[in-house]
Amino acid sequence: MATVVPTALEVPEELPAVAGEELPEQVTLWQDAWRRLTRNRMAVVGLVIISVFILTALVSFVWTPYPTWRQALGPTYQGPTLIHPFGLDDFGRDMLSRVMGGAAIALGVGVGASMLASTIGIVLGLLAGFYRGKIDVVISLLINISYGVPDLLIALILVVLIGRGIQNIILAISVTAWLGMARLVRGQTLALREREFVEAARSIGTKNLKILTRHILPNALGPIVVQATYLVPAAIIFEAFLSLLGLGIPPPAPSWGSMASEGYKALQIAPHIVLVPCLALSLTVLAFNWVGDGLRDAIDPRMRR
Amino acid sequence: MDAGETLGIVGESGSGKSITALSILNLVPEPGKITGGQILFKNRDVVTMTSGDLLEYRGGDVAMIFQDPMTSLNPVLRIGFQIEEAMRAHSRFDKRQARERVIPLLERVRIPSPKQRARDFPHQFSGGMRQRAMIAMGLANEPSLLIADEPTTALDVTVQAQILELLKELNRELGTAIILISHNVAVISSLCTRVMVMYAGRVVESGPTRQVFDHPEHPYTWSLLRSVPRVDERRHERLISIKGMPPDLSRLPTGCTFHPRCQFKVERCLREEPPLVEVAADQEARCWVLMSNVSKESLAART
């Protein structure tokens, strides 16, 4: 066996992008990050899948091969055929149309929950980190308690209490999801508020709100974007969990989770009913995770593993 | 090298000393490779040894201690276990003997209250003690050769002297041959009977320590000696530094590898690499010029 021994002469896998390649033109941090992102093969594949996903979701609002709710289009549990490439489900509904409709729900829940949770998390995280004091004590306490409770249980209780509409599902997911974002933003703010440029801004009499929005937030934006990206697939999985337990968006809405849940009963005779939405969901989650990983590496090259 | 001998390898950092040492154990770090030549130990070539023989040879016949005792011991294993493990991996001692030898070994390298100390973890040891423990580990299988790669560089001066003294004593009493690698001429001359000077991965001069350091023949050896203060030096010559940097080993200059920095180079040095030739009794050097041919006047003019 070839011996693997420590090496002092290790050459970095890839030389850091040479700054100043395009010196006359000022390259912003974000343009630079975008360039690094598009050089990451996995991230590009992820972006392509996400584009297809978004496109499918948008198309499904105006057109699907069949209405997602139309039953008895053929024999129930029918496998893939030319007319119904993904087969029919237990009510004889067209799986392709339903998967397309499911993309719209997943997109809505994923992006909706990510945006809502991020907004709450950013605002409260900024306030806690910047003003410290009571608000910080309360938010830190909430964060610490949340470590001891599975998010899913809280969401389940909420859904039972407030109902199962898509907005309610988004709310139920965000109720716990914002804590992670708040923790991140709080940490960033705590570090940034001690930096020289914040001191400088304060010394010339800049208002607190302006310091927060012009100086602290932009500098914390990198990790925030990465975290928000990871929140999308997390929310999609979360919705599927709720649907599987029978507490997601109510039927006949074609959420991927409820499709899988319905198909579970017939897993042995018609596995395609479960596999099609599961594949769509896994592929979407994978794409977001790839882009998330790519963004993380692109925004902060030091975080490269 | 003979049994019980002490050899010093000296040279600047990046001159190939440590790689030479690791090659002796056939442990060259990737992507490095031993591409040619032989490393003979008791008439067997280390390069072509089977992996089983190699494991027995490493740490059994030849042991090695490293520069930084702070990082060279495994932080999560007890000192005693790390020594015992070295013996368990080889067939010289059985399980019971291995366990029983740990404490005498620690005693041998002068670690106080060895019985308790064997149960300590590396972070509970001082730098000097860790290097002693490393030496104990190296000696565990009574190897015929101990390679010490800059064993004192990371330690403070008084501890350095103690470690060198310990190595000297072990060589005398156990007859273990020692290869001492150092950039420090003083360290080498205090311990080693023979010395090998390396530059850019090549041996440029070798011979008995006293002789080489008193009458260096290679300009590199000469400038190396002039660049360090010597306590035993009677004449107070000016210290000089060697101009320039050691060459990149992947882009060696043509001819003699030292010529870009040599003050005494002749035209031939740029074209042809000199062979290692005997320059005096038992002393070899790799140079077209040789310091004994340089006149006193021109020497004075260049310092």
Next chain:
Amino acid sequence: MSRGTLVYATQRLLLITFTAIVVSSIVFIGIHQLPGNAIARERRINPATEQALLHHYNLDLPWPQQYAIWLGNLFHGNLGESLVNEGTQITPLLLREAKTSVTLGLAAVAVTIFVGMSLGVLAAIRQNTWVDYVASTAAVVGYSVPSFVWAFLLIILTVTGFYAWSGGQIYEDIGWGKIEQIPVPAIALGLPYAAIVARLTRASMLETIRQDYVRTAWAKGLSARVVILRHALRNALIPVATILGPLVTGIITGSVVIEFLFGIPGLGQEFVTSILSRDYNIVIGVFTFYAILIGLANLTVDLLYPVLDPRIRY
């Protein structure tokens, strides 16, 4: 175990108790602010019986008083009585179910650690070879595929696949109670987290195999297996251990779905059933149990640190 460790563990146990009380109090108070419960919603009963039932469960008292009684019982380990099945004591019921959930959880953790570390070590010692690429890709795919999808795939494989392949000899019986029914749900539950462990182990191993002490181990003439497992991996475990805490919380979350799908009578399934039947007493009880379980799991992980890394002392 040193004295410091004992003191530390005691403090942590007190903290866990405190957190469990806080969490269940929040849930208790929250739920009691809301209208409706199992009795009012699910049953058609005459007013007198309803009044008697409400009285039986102290539901006729103002909530602060209910809370005081509940808290008093909690200190005696008594979580009260099921609102749906009158006379069913919650504590023994949940203890029994917790045993099931813990068994499943531990099996899943074992899968996670074994699969994750094997993949991670393999990828690291074969860095930049096809083994590494396959293992690393498998890791990203692994954690993007949620546990329930693994569950479906495994069920298709074991139930349908093995049955057809063995001509009816092997029949995977989905359910709980027999030892051979543990692996499938445990693997489904553990795989996504195994992927995370694999990524971390790989990164951590790449660090440690370049360390001086690993070079020392090679120079000592130790075999590759000993060098990699005892010297490199042993040290690589230290950073990997830091995610064990969040991982346990994740596995508990996932187990709610897995228990439901496989019909495993654990805390997760109990929670789903009781929330649907609005048996709030059990819901609160499950929260309390989960808070304690997560606390204990985190404590175990923290007590593991000084074992893994002797430089850490409490």
